[in-house]
Amino acid sequence: MANKFFHSVYLNGELCKGCINCIKRCPTNAIRVQNGKARIIKEFCIDCGECIRHCPHHAKLTRRDHLDLLEKYEYTVALPAPSLYGQFNNMTDVNLILTALKLMGFDDVFEVSAAAELVSEESRRYVREHPEKWPVISTACPSVNRLIRVRFPNLIDHLLPLLPPAEVAAKLARKRAVERTGLSERQIGIIFLAPCPAKVAFARSPLGIAASGIDGVMAIKDVYQILLSYLPAAEKNPQELASSGKIGVGWGIAGGEAAGMITDSYLAADGIENVIRVLEDLEDEKFTPNLQFIELNACSGGCVGGVLNVENPYLAKAKMKQLNKYLPVSLQHQEDHAFLDSGELYFTEPITYEPVYQLGSSRMESMVNLKLVETYMKEFPCLDCGSCGAPTCRALAEDIVRGFAKKEDCIYLLRDYYDTLKKSQLLQETGNTKKTMEGTPYENPGIDR
Amino acid sequence: MPSLHYEYQVSGDDFTRAGEASSDIKNKLKQMGVSPSAVRKAAIAIYEGEINMVIHAGGGAISVEILPDQIAMELIDHGPGIADIGLAMQEGYSTAPDAVRSLGFGAGMGLPNMKKYSDEMTITSRVGEGTTVSMVVRFE
Structure with a gap:
């Protein structure tokens, strides 16, 4: 089994000045300064990235893969997180970004937002069929899941037992790639373009499944500049690659996943301190009993607030709303994916309480x-x-x-x-x-x- | 046998602070390795008590004694007292003012929930003098 406390966040000891900025900002009190350098207590860290966001010396970093990973595989598929779409100015067509991804070296692209629509569909069914689990808590943010695992044992039973969209996208992308190329599964590299360290950590050490289907994770900010340079060429000859609607793309911003539930009985909180407050109140049963769904994002603004993005989260949010305006509601439906049994969307491993604070x-x-x-x-x-x-x-x-x-x-x-x-x-x-x-x-x- | 004692003052005019005692106790019980279900029971019982003190009694004091196998909580206020404890224990019975109900409180579940989530509960009350609620939650 993978190390259950693997982390993507790490320290560059040479850059660390031993100041107290990170220890004061860490929402789980996971950092100490000892002998003049910050040290992360791995049992407490949830990879939320707040220390990366606030370190004035840029000494906190995210482990991730880089472009040379593409050379390892015969055929590569990029899985862009929806928040990637909010990083560009005056972007009116997602196809341009997806075309640029192919021009920069990926053989194919599979939008995470497309898989998100399937997860939304299954979430609606799960919530409808399981009133005894209300309020069902979203599991799309890996930091929130890790937080609940160590700090809110009574809420584990409320977790939505569905794979996050990137993981579903990885399954679908690999199947499609095998069909298209005839290559073996191992020759295909499924590479997630992620907005945050939590999602990097998930791909290495997932909760809810034994192993991730993602082969590598790159940071949105690492591919951003390269993508920019390919956008003019993409504009000249855009390919029809986009395959998701409002519901899928909306997952990139706070409240988006909840909007896909198509119910009024939901709550959406973003920003890790706000999330913790909601979980505390939930644990004390302070909510009305008919609340059906709770969406929680560790980052303010939702995934666009992840520290591996480039754009200011609120500008990115505004841009995504603009982009989303003319999209159809949803383009993906489970019935169109004959090979995808809805059971494949579910967790296969239980999430168990880790009493690290004892x-x-x-x-x-x-x-x-x-x-x-x-x-x-x-x-x-x-x-x-x-x-x-x-x-x-x-x-x-x-x-x-x-x-x-x-x-x-x-x-x-x-x-x-x-x-x-x-x-x-x-x-x-x-x-x-x-x-x-x-x-x-x-x-x-x-x-x- | 080791024991831990904690005292909390519940402010009578501030809803936003109700829950401080339950949060604090919850964290301590988790640090002690108490089972999640017992932590939940104790936290809910104290929180209901805190809210009751704010709504009805203008605040009060909570004193908590933690032993290795149980937590005992005593909630003391000097509010108006309860004239008919049997009635007050009925689910849905409430004397909370409308202003409080509009905040989502005052559903008449406070005392019934305290009884439901604790393993032992006693109330003593004198009209005009105040109310004392004692609760015990056992860990196993």
Whole structure:
């Protein structure tokens, strides 16, 4: 089995200055600065990419494939994510982008948005037939799935057990390529052009299926400039390649997947902090019982907000709405894909709870450790300054009981310790405590605890 | 036997803060490795109590004791009290004002849900003095 905590996000240690920007921005408290460099705790990281978005030194990066991957295969198929369409100015025809993809070296293209329409169709059926699972939670955003797996065990049962569109596209694209070329499946490279690190991580270490059908993942931002250079040629001789409508292309922006459910009883939240709040409320059963569907996107704006895109998410959203305006509602229907059994759209592996936040290996040990955490919390200043390398005082306390940190990592406690040492030294020298205490520059009344 | 104690103040005029105690307890129970179903029961029970205190009692205090095998929660308010506890325990019975109902609360499910999601529950109340609800959720 693939490493269940594989991550696409990684650190370039040379660029990292050891500042606290990433640790404060990480929504799952997964980063620590130790010995002057950021370190990702793999059990907590959900590959949302917020650290990449906010690192001022560009030290956080995404593992991904590059163009040389095309040489590995006899025949390659590009799977463009719908958010790719929002990256271009004055784009009126998706065929131009798809033609440019072929001109740049792919043998064929298969739109992820086409597969998305099939997933929408099956989602509608699943939600209709399973009122006991309401509200059904979308599984299209891999970061959200990973978050639920570690933090919201009670919601796992609500997850929509359907493959994300890119995975369905990979299946369909490979079948079509085999039919067209007569090559073996292994000679065909299915390459996803992805908007975010979460989707890169999914292709390497998926949830819901044992192995991904995607052979490689490139970043939209890596192919963007090359595509631009081929657009003029594509305009001269565009090919009819587009095969998806509003519902499919809409998946690229927040609310798009929910719109494809064709129901009013839905909620769509985007931005990881908002997503977490919705999940917290959902766990406490704060929602009306007849809510049918919940779409969640870790990135603000939806997939166009992914950090591997080029364009500002909200501009991309506006452009996609423009592009979408004249498309038909939906161009793909399951009945047109005779070889696609609807069962092939479903998860084959269960998603299971990973209790990574547990503080010990047994209930008793965890409880003793939690008590210890509360004891440390009484000593810490609770400023959440991040100077110790942990994002909050509580995170530091938890790190200490887990054995990753020590109390003196807190600079305030260290200062007090230094202060005490200094006082006792002066006491020895002068024999007068009171005078030296007043004289010490460390008696700062601004720190209240 | 180790035990953990937590105290929470529930503000009487701020709906947005109701849920802070349940969130906090939920995270602690998860860190303790308590089963997801027991975490859910405790969180729902406390949250219903928090909301009740905001709607009916102008706030109150929650005191929580966690043992290795159970969580005991005591919710104390100095609100108007409940005249007929039997009636208040009926599903759908509510004295919540319209303004609260328009926010989606006041469906008359608060106390019934607290009973449903806890393994033990007792209410003592005196009209004009306040209400104390004690609940226990066992972990296994």
